Amino acid sequence: MAVLVYASNAEGKLKKSAFEAVTYGKKAASILGCDVHAIVLGAADDAGKLGEFGASKVFQLNDANLSNFDSQTHANVVAQVADKIGATLVVCAHDSFGKSLVGRLAVRLNAGTVSGANSLPSMDNGFSVTKNVFSGKAVATYHVSSEKRVVSVMGNTFPPEAVGSAVQPESIDVTIPANRVRVKEVKTVKGTVPLPEAELVVSAGRGVKDPGNWGIIQELADTLAATTACSRPVADMGWRPHHEHVGQTGVAIRPNLYIAIGISGAIQHLAGVNQSKTIVVINKDPEAPFFKAADYGIVGDLFDVVPKLTAAIKKHQSS
Amino acid sequence: MKLLVCVSKTPDTTTKISFTENDTNFNTQGVQFIMNPYDEWYALVRALELKEKLGSGTVTIINVGPADNDTVIRKGLAIGADDAVRIDANPTSSHFVAKQIAEYAKAQSYDIVFLGKETIDYNGAEVGSVMAEMLDAPFISFATHLEVNGNTATINREVEGGTEVLEVDTPFLISAAKGMAEQRIPNMRGIMMAKRKPLNVVPAVDSSDLVSVTKYELPSGKTDCKYVDPENMEELVSLLHNEAKVI
Numbered sequence: 001m002a003v004l005v006y007a008s009n010a011e012g013k014l015k016k017s018a019f020e021a022v023t024y025g026k027k028a029a030s031i032l033g034c035d036v037h038a039i040v041l042g043a044a045d046d047a048g049k050l051g052e053f054g055a056s057k058v059f060q061l062n063d064a065n066l067s068n069f070d071s072q073t074h075a076n077v078v079a080q081v082a083d084k085i086g087a088t089l090v091v092c093a094h095d096s097f098g099k100s101l102v103g104r105l106a107v108r109l110n111a112g113t114v115s116g117a118n119s120l121p122s123m124d125n126g127f128s129v130t131k132n133v134f135s136g137k138a139v140a141t142y143h144v145s146s147e148k149r150v151v152s153v154m155g156n157t158f159p160p161e162a163v164g165s166a167v168q169p170e171s172i173d174v175t176i177p178a179n180r181v182r183v184k185e186v187k188t189v190k191g192t193v194p195l196p197e198a199e200l201v202v203s204a205g206r207g208v209k210d211p212g213n214w215g216i217i218q219e220l221a222d223t224l225a226a227t228t229a230c231s232r233p234v235a236d237m238g239w240r241p242h243h244e245h246v247g248q249t250g251v252a253i254r255p256n257l258y259i260a261i262g263i264s265g266a267i268q269h270l271a272g273v274n275q276s277k278t279i280v281v282i283n284k285d286p287e288a289p290f291f292k293a294a295d296y297g298i299v300g301d302l303f304d305v306v307p308k309l310t311a312a313i314k315k316h317q318s319s
Numbered sequence: 320m321k322l323l324v325c326v327s328k329t330p331d332t333t334t335k336i337s338f339t340e341n342d343t344n345f346n347t348q349g350v351q352f353i354m355n356p357y358d359e360w361y362a363l364v365r366a367l368e369l370k371e372k373l374g375s376g377t378v379t380i381i382n383v384g385p386a387d388n389d390t391v392i393r394k395g396l397a398i399g400a401d402d403a404v405r406i407d408a409n410p411t412s413s414h415f416v417a418k419q420i421a422e423y424a425k426a427q428s429y430d431i432v433f434l435g436k437e438t439i440d441y442n443g444a445e446v447g448s449v450m451a452e453m454l455d456a457p458f459i460s461f462a463t464h465l466e467v468n469g470n471t472a473t474i475n476r477e478v479e480g481g482t483e484v485l486e487v488d489t490p491f492l493i494s495a496a497k498g499m500a501e502q503r504i505p506n507m508r509g510i511m512m513a514k515r516k517p518l519n520v521v522p523a524v525d526s527s528d529l530v531s532v533t534k535y536e537l538p539s540g541k542t543d544c545k546y547v548d549p550e551n552m553e554e555l556v557s558l559l560h561n562e563a564k565v566i
């Protein structure tokens with residue numbers, strides 16, 4: 001018996017979500033009473049580091065067919081490794097790669113699956129984990145009855161915890177099928193933490209009134225080294241790119257800090273952000289529904305409050 | 320081209336969620352249901368646009384569900400799909416739904432199977448990947464752009480911190496995210512025509528579930544909001560640093 005963790009990588013490095021997944025895998029393995037092994041497909045020069053977070057073995061396969069993510073080839077190889085090591089639980093991050101692996105692994109391993117888990121397994125009554133449903137408006141406990149299970153882990157939920165030391169990645173004998181998806185180009189946005197991984201998020205809504213006013217939002221975000229986000233109308237009007245739209249029909253996030261500026265707090269917006277650990281709301285309307293979901297509220301004009309907040313943070317940083 | 324669009328029925332986005340039977344069931348009393356926004360706004364519309372561009376082909380929508388779902392299916396026909404299939408069963412899990420559609424699709428040889436990136440009720444994003452494995456086909460998830468040239472498609476896929484530009488040959492599955500297309504509102508003519516378009520009801524195949532929901536709960540809400548004087552942002556910074564410990 002073992003736990004197998006699929007560690008996502010991009011541009012020659014493990015993703016942050018890989019360390020969260022292995023931390024989850026390590027904790028789940030101690031509940032199940034077994035070891036955790038990790039699998040890295042393609043280049044990642046820091047693969048051995050997974051050992052520091054609990055992986056007793058790290059398998060790494062470098063092959064042209066694995067160097068870009070194709071869910072079909074990756075799932076095929078991960079399932080072979082899972083069979084070889086007798087994994088009863090396969091864990092991956094609930095990121096853009098993990099999400100499209102879960103279902104394929106379910107078929108290959110005849111496993112029950114839970115996508116986007118936000119709790120460790122409970123073994124009280126068989127195997128159960130919880131996950132958000134209705135886009136964060138509720139939490140459901142899923143019971144998995146199969147002997148093998150596949151779980152993808154919600155981002156920013158299990159912070160990486162170092163518990164051991166690095167290991168030397170090793171190879172494992174598997175058959176690698178040909179890749180059918182051809183990656184032509186990868187366009188990356190440099191210099192900012194991707195929104196789903198961000199711990200600090202500064203978000204603004206229609207209250208900014210004009211895209212030309214975004215500067216004060218950006219300056220606050222830059223001061224905090226935070227990632228920017230927005231409400232749906234702001235993206236729909238083309239003021240900000242679509243990938244910044246958070247909420248029920250956008251990205252669901254759970255940062256440590258979410259600062260909502262000039263956003264009313266509609267139910268669809270709250271669904272995607274209400275699991276943020278700390279929420280600050282800046283709105284001139286004391287009746288704005290967002291205040292009911294806030295930890296800290298500032299009733300005031302954003303054009304006045306935001307620059308003052310930026311200045312106060314700068315002062316704090318230099319002290 | 321033969322295009323298939325998988326559509327799901329979900330509670331309206333304004334729905335307040337509650338439960339029945341000791342928190343083991345979602346309370347559908349008074350809930351307004353809609354077509355899952357990702358399926359309707361992006362997957363279906365992009366399929367229709369492709370058909371229009373090619374000047375030939377068919378767009379079929381497929382749903383796994385009971386007869387109540389016909390209203391949602393008719394809306395898809397009103398937006399422009401040519402015909403529809405409903406697999407007559409209660410969709411008990413993503414695996415179950417995927418199995419039903421895969422079995423149906425196997426016999427039909429579709430060129431592209433479209434889905435929304437996820438449903439807004441169970442947020443699994445699993446149906447596409449289960450189906451793709453059952454059909455032994457490539458699956459591109461979270462696509463924001465799709466062009467087809469002969470048998471080859473060029474697709475943009477959203478990944479954390481960027482976009483991948485991919486190429487894949489038909490047949491394949493694709494899940495659509497925001498950016499893929501613009502929502503279309505059905506017009507009167509579409510609604511009238513939808514009534515006459517074929518909606519075939521087919522029986523389900525056997526499939527067993529390996530997962531079940533045993534309990535629902537509402538997320539633990541925030542305690543009272545602490546108000547900070549807008550003139551005193553130093554206090555907010557100090558609270559974020561010392562109390563919340565997030566900066």
Ligand SMILES: Cc1cc2nc3c(=O)[nH]c(=O)nc-3n(C[C@H](O)[C@H](O)[C@H](O)COP(=O)(O)OP(=O)(O)OC[C@H]3O[C@@H](n4cnc5c(N)ncnc54)[C@H](O)[C@@H]3O)c2cc1C
Pocket residue numbers: 204205206207208230231232233234245246247248249250261262263264265266267268269272282283284285288300301302303332356
């Ligand atoms: C099917 C569906 C799905 C949806 N999905 C989403 C989703 O995923 N995400 C999402 O965000 N929305 C979504 N919406 C839209 C949602 O219902 C709201 O319309 C939207 O969130 C409102 O955006 P907003 O808060 O930016 O704008 P508004 O509601 O217009 O609020 C602007 C706020 O700014 C405040 N303000 C104005 N000026 C100032 C100032 N100078 N200083 C301080 N405060 C100021 C106002 O008091 C107000 O509270 C969806 C809607 C539907 C129908």
